Amino acid sequence: MPDSAQSKKRGPYRTGIRRREQLIGIAMDVFGEHGYAGGSLRTIAEQAGVNHATLIQHFGSKEGLLTAVLEEWDRRTVENSLAHVSGLEYFRRLPEVMASHQDQRGLLELFTTMAAEASSPTHPAHGFIQRRYTRNLVTLAGHLQQAVDANDVAPLTQPQIDIEVRIVTAVLDGIGLQWLLDPETDLRAAVSSYIERAIIAWQGR
Amino acid sequence: MPDSAQSKKRGPYRTGIRRREQLIGIAMDVFGEHGYAGGSLRTIAEQAGVNHATLIQHFGSKEGLLTAVLEEWDRRTVENSLAHVSGLEYFRRLPEVMASHQDQRGLLELFTTMAAEASSPTHPAHGFIQRRYTRNLVTLAGHLQQAVDANDVAPLTQPQIDIEVRIVTAVLDGIGLQWLLDPETDLRAAVSSYIERAIIAWQGR
């Protein structure tokens, strides 16, 4: 397991970082399953096999842990799937991206639960989720605009683009929720069905 | 206000019922804003100006109160909007129905938060929400099938119908969430935009 050269001097430092990542992973599952208010530090600590005070030591507070969890989630979803893709191809990839969530139910539970909970302005993650959605809409709008510029689809006004990317986002969120509630739901087929029709509609004007 | 004939004998009974309805209404707001785990009986009782023990007396337990809230929400949304409409007309009404939610933010918050929270099988409302979604999908599928039978749209297989109504539901849920996160969102325009395109796609095969 240990690197032969550096394990003795930096061992403790390494284990600290790894422990931190492990704690974040477990917190993701618990927050995803019980929400923020319903997921206690003690529950998370128990599943990790550490004391609940350790969590405070690492993250300062419960809200600090939540922030770390959200940043990790952001990092995974961004780096994960959609780099090096742009324009219409970006949208064509979305069914595949959603289908990949089926292997990580906890992540999708976290996202769905936090987005709903954080719609209340008093929730600790409210600002984070708001910024996250805005950024996502801007990204999607950029790719659709790019498709327009490349003549892959017919021209669209800015308000039209705004509505289109909102609908795409809504379909992804809504179908994800339906899959959580009923795993029989064919995620890929539903998203694919919508995207294909949307692209045809964008092209045919 | 009181019925002249019976008010004296049944007065206390009446106030009990009215109080119960008032408590349910306040609980809807609190659960909608803080979720189930985050919305305490004390907070609800405080906003109602009664003791928290009163809530237990009325509803037996916190979960009993949640059940009462969900049933009331179900009753309102069902009776409210879409009776006496069927087939394609049912879908054409949806943008208007969603737009009407803008006057009752609390109800939409409740629905969104509970649906997400209850995706966890351990949540008290899990079964209720599952049945609610199934029933809704069946209703939508029935109206789409009716449109097919009336030759308002081209024939669709059963799996196709299933996917179509899932996408419609997803759009409604997803756009609702976006409006909660950003009240600038044009609910009506987004839903209307999707429904119109969907109907055109259903017709043109």
Add this chain to the structure above:
DNA sequence: GTCTATAGACTGATAGAC
């Protein structure tokens, strides 16, 4: 029908031993 009082468990957080 609503109240006070209280039980008993759980919460997030702090201090200090090792």
Add this chain to the structure above:
DNA sequence: GTCTATCAGTCTATAGAC
């Protein structure tokens, strides 16, 4: 870096007075 011990606060629920 992780632990135990403990804090004050909050939770749901019960019992009984009025």
